Amino acid sequence: MDVLLTVVVPVYAVEGYLYQCLESIRAGLTAEENAQVEVIAVDDASPDSCGLMLDGYATRHGDLRVVHLTSNVGLGLARNAGLVEARGKYVWFVDSDDWLPSGSIRAVLDKLRETEPDVLLIDHLRVHENGRLQTDASSPMLRGTVTLDRLLAVQHTAWNRIMRRDFLTKHDLRFPAGWYEDVPFSNPVLLAAERVEVLDRVCYHYRVGRFGAITATRSERHFEAFEQWDRLYAWLDATGVDQALRIRLFTLMISHLLVVAGNDSRVHPRRRRQFFRRIAGLYRRHRPEGYQPPVGTPGIKHRLVAINSYAMYSALRTGYRVAGLRRRSTERTPVVSQDLPSAPQRVQTTSLR
Structure with missing residues (x-):
């Protein structure tokens, strides 16, 4: 067989x-x-x-x-x-x-x-x-x-x-x-x-x-993400991907790199400014025509990357972290025991053509 x-x-x-x-x-x-x-x-x-x-x-x-x-x-x-x-x-x-x-x-x-x-x-x-x-x-x-x-x-x-x-x-x-x-x-x-x-x-x-x-793992190797995104854009340029999809990928790229930048388990705080600067460089290099930042807090962060304002990004990040700590300290979260499922329940399928 x-x-x-x-x-x-x-x-x-x-x-x-x-x-x-x-x-x-x-x-x-x-x-x-x-x-x-x-x-x-x-x-x-x-x-x-x-x-x-x-x-x-x-x-x-x-x-x-x-x-x-x-x-x-x-x-x-x-x-x-x-x-x-x-x-x-x-x-x-x-x-x-x-x-x-x-x-x-x-x-x-x-x-x-x-x-x-x-x-x-x-x-x-x-x-x-x-x-x-x-x-x-x-x-x-x-x-x-x-x-x-x-x-x-x-x-x-x-x-x-x-x-x-x-x-x-x-x-x-x-x-x-x-x-x-x-x-x-x-x-x-x-x-x-x-x-x-x-x-x-x-x-x-x-x-x-x-x-x-x-x-x-906190490591300098997280900076390798920039080279990988550049590789993707070289592929996009070579294959002529639709502009709407390029805008979608650009939005996802900036959001992804901001997640990495804000994660203390990956990027050391002393290296966060440099990481942010690299995001701003990637933003300038690959920003597609017609791109608009997302709504809400993610959009604010995208705009701060666009103007390369690490000081404002850092202040915003600190404010949200402090607010989150205060909120969690006043909430009482019940402990829920959950066993690993032996068989997931969803079995519906769909396709893209």
């Missing part, structure tokens, strides 16, 4: 999470379904015991292919290494510190067979270290009347989209090196696709706040 889906799992320093991830991929599959799925784990020269764990898992189960890289290349290039080895018609990049809720692979296989899209988007839940589940702010974009404009606002990650492998080859879509590698990959994936389908079902549990994760 031909392989329908290849799951590529890049692995680096995730000893405590690796087995949960691997076990979740094939859990509950029938023999026929199992034969349609291959799993490729890429050991990105992990400094811990992950390489040995992968080899042991492959020996015990016989349904895991392991690729060992001789040097650490980073998440994006490790995904590329797995893609080279893939045999499936579709490929799904699953991060090794995350996991799939029960029934996810079966639901994805069914949708792929039914619709044969270039790209299939799935929903996810954010899972905090204390077990709290949180719906992503962009998840509503997967429901209702689905348009490309709305889908571009869905979190731009690799793991929430399953892609036809020959589609990636046709458009030469690969991950670049560096942090924020999803930016110049995940957006072109949607823009180049002729057929995008949506599976309105939680098929992924995304672990947030994990110690050692990029999004929870």
Whole structure:
């Protein structure tokens, strides 16, 4: 039986999470379904015991292919290494510190067979270290009347989209090196696709706040986001993307970079001014004709970027943080215990043509 889906799992320093991830991929599959799925784990020269764990898992189960890289290349290039080895018609990049809720692979296989899209988007839940589940702010974009404009606002990650492998080859879509590698990959994936389908079902549990994760690590490497957005704009220029979509992407870019700038877990306060200045430079370089800032507080921040006023941005940020602390101190928040769901409830689907 031909392989329908290849799951590529890049692995680096995730000893405590690796087995949960691997076990979740094939859990509950029938023999026929199992034969349609291959799993490729890429050991990105992990400094811990992950390489040995992968080899042991492959020996015990016989349904895991392991690729060992001789040097650490980073998440994006490790995904590329797995893609080279893939045999499936579709490929799904699953991060090794995350996991799939029960029934996810079966639901994805069914949708792929039914619709044969270039790209299939799935929903996810954010899972905090204390077990709290949180719906992503962009998840509503997967429901209702689905348009490309709305889908571009869905979190731009690799793991929430399953892609036809020959589609990636046709458009030469690969991950670049560096942090924020999803930016110049995940957006072109949607823009180049002729057929995008949506599976309105939680098929992924995304672990947030994990110690050692990029999004929870204060580092100078967050400045690499600017190079990645420039890469995306080079692709947009080369392919001649519609002006309305360029405006949409520009708005999303500035909003994304402002989120990074305001996150103390990523950008050191002493480096925030420089980060803001870089956002302003990107704003001037890529601002499309016809762009209007969004409404409300986000629009105020966009306008401050436009005039490169870090002093006013800093004062606004401080004011909102103080107000938020005061509000939380006067509120009594009930503690709600919530177990991880074994099977998400939403199963509606929609498509973009």
